[in-house]
Amino acid sequence: MTILNSTRELQKTDAAHHLHPFTNTRELNARGTRVITTGKGVYLYDSEGNKILDGMSGLWCVNVGHGRKDIVDAVARQMEELAYYNTFFNTTHPPVVALSKLLSDLTPKQFNYFHFTGSGSESNDTIFRLARYYWQLMDKPEKTIFISRRGGYHGSTVASASLGGFGSMHAQGGLPIPGIFHAPPPSWWANGGDLTPDEFGLKVANQTLELIDSIGAHKIAAMIGEPIMGAGGVIVPPKTYWPAVAKGLKERDILFISDEVICGFGRTGQWFGCELMGTEPDFMTMAKGITSGYVPMGCVGVSDRIAHVLLEKGDEFAHGYTYSGHPAACAAALVNLEIIRSEKLIERVRDDIGPYLQAKWKALADHPMVGEAVMEGLIGAFQFTSDKKARASFAEEAKIGLTARDFSFENGLVMRAVGDRMVIAPPLTITHAEVDELMEKTIKVIDLTY
Ligand code: PLP
Numbered sequence: 001m002t003i004l005n006s007t008r009e010l011q012k013t014d015a016a017h018h019l020h021p022f023t024n025t026r027e028l029n030a031r032g033t034r035v036i037t038t039g040k041g042v043y044l045y046d047s048e049g050n051k052i053l054d055g056m057s058g059l060w061c062v063n064v065g066h067g068r069k070d071i072v073d074a075v076a077r078q079m080e081e082l083a084y085y086n087t088f089f090n091t092t093h094p095p096v097v098a099l100s101k102l103l104s105d106l107t108p109k110q111f112n113y114f115h116f117t118g119s120g121s122e123s124n125d126t127i128f129r130l131a132r133y134y135w136q137l138m139d140k141p142e143k144t145i146f147i148s149r150r151g152g153y154h155g156s157t158v159a160s161a162s163l164g165g166f167g168s169m170h171a172q173g174g175l176p177i178p179g180i181f182h183a184p185p186p187s188w189w190a191n192g193g194d195l196t197p198d199e200f201g202l203k204v205a206n207q208t209l210e211l212i213d214s215i216g217a218h219k220i221a222a223m224i225g226e227p228i229m230g231a232g233g234v235i236v237p238p239k240t241y242w243p244a245v246a247k248g249l250k251e252r253d254i255l256f257i258s259d260e261v262i263c264g265f266g267r268t269g270q271w272f273g274c275e276l277m278g279t280e281p282d283f284m285t286m287a288k289g290i291t292s293g294y295v296p297m298g299c300v301g302v303s304d305r306i307a308h309v310l311l312e313k314g315d316e317f318a319h320g321y322t323y324s325g326h327p328a329a330c331a332a333a334l335v336n337l338e339i340i341r342s343e344k345l346i347e348r349v350r351d352d353i354g355p356y357l358q359a360k361w362k363a364l365a366d367h368p369m370v371g372e373a374v375m376e377g378l379i380g381a382f383q384f385t386s387d388k389k390a391r392a393s394f395a396e397e398a399k400i401g402l403t404a405r406d407f408s409f410e411n412g413l414v415m416r417a418v419g420d421r422m423v424i425a426p427p428l429t430i431t432h433a434e435v436d437e438l439m440e441k442t443i444k445v446i447d448l449t450y
Contacts, residue, residue, distance in 0.1 A: 007047040010035050021156075034409070039066025042427045042434050044414070053413045053438055055424045060230060060262045060379075061293035064339045065427040071294045071335045078331035087116070087325040095330035102337055103299065106271055110280060113307040116325035117298035120261035120287035121155025124224070126300050127283045128159040129319055131222040131255050134306050137313040140218075144179055147212060147223040147254075151185040151232030154224060154259055154285070163224055165232070181215060183208040185229060186237040189372040189383055189391060201238025209248040217252035222282070227273025230262035230425075233418035234381035236374045242277035255282040255306075261298075265289030266340055266428050268377035269350035276376070282306055292336045297329035345428040349377045356432060360439045361424070369450050378428060384420040384449070394420055404449045411448075413441040 011032035035047035135143035150165035162176030229235035258281035263273025284301035371385035401417030
């Protein structure tokens, strides 16, 4: 085996052989990748020995922080016992049984059945098929259409990227697939004008229901949405929005899918984002925080209403992934969820560290270059603006967000840029002192960008 030592050598070999996700390879070749070698708590360390506060929990997934030996040990033990067996063709294994039971305890009461996958994308593709299959079994095969939202992110596979509302993704590879309509996002700062957030929330909910009625509710299988849009720039919806949408869907006999890939497992100060939004979904998409990213895993929560129809009227569901319910992933999930529970991380986010960071974060809105600063639980964003009063954006060529992201990294803080919105979602274990450091670095980044 070749051992690559120096950072430069790693970068060169990486550029020569590794096609990265969501990365401009030409740019990468010119400036080199950042080589992350170690993670401990909320910190990452790079190949040059720099210490970086991971303000994004990796990709919004390392909820319990890096370097948890309990999870590592449990995965190692499981791999020694049974590294792999599948859950197809009438087989199961102890960790997948234990995890299914634990999830039925932790998720909202209507969820008692779980289908495991390898990722959030696979979970959404699974739901795409399950929802259509449900309506076939209900003798309503004409209900095939899905409603999602512009700016929503649901993954990178064909159905999940089509459900997502990113033009840049649709443009590559001829998406979206037919039968998907995108409603407007509840982005108050960008589109709310003179309306209060609550008025605007109702307006967007009505626009969504109008779209549904113009298509014909009898043709619509389901609507999918993230409780708080993540990759679309952390769009915290006005409080009026989700209850009005969910009520309208119920009245029209349309299923509701809550994509909890980011919002699930404590991120918003509840176990699941739908609990904060007051909705009762028929399906939940889960991934990321289920294992805190230690081992890949996704999961579909199937509500009793759907599951009973599948079990009573359905045949074998001809769907599944080699790694559905992988034993090592289940072992990681079991310990990870026990950590969230025993360390009371959800209560901590709701009552202690969440409010502590929120108060400081929301004060960023006083800066002349910041249009709004929002945060719920431990997921937040602030918006750069060239004119606060007019809520104006910077010219795209100015690349303000990317510049700030790079400043931030160089100053030892990982933040993500979505256009000119800077996004943060630190591990749920972040301490008060680490929040102070995060804020100090964020303010420095804004001042440097200003
Ligand atoms: N759904 C949401 C809300 C996400 O944020 C993501 C990933 O960021 C996905 C789905 C896709 O998950 P994965 O990257 O595990 O396929």
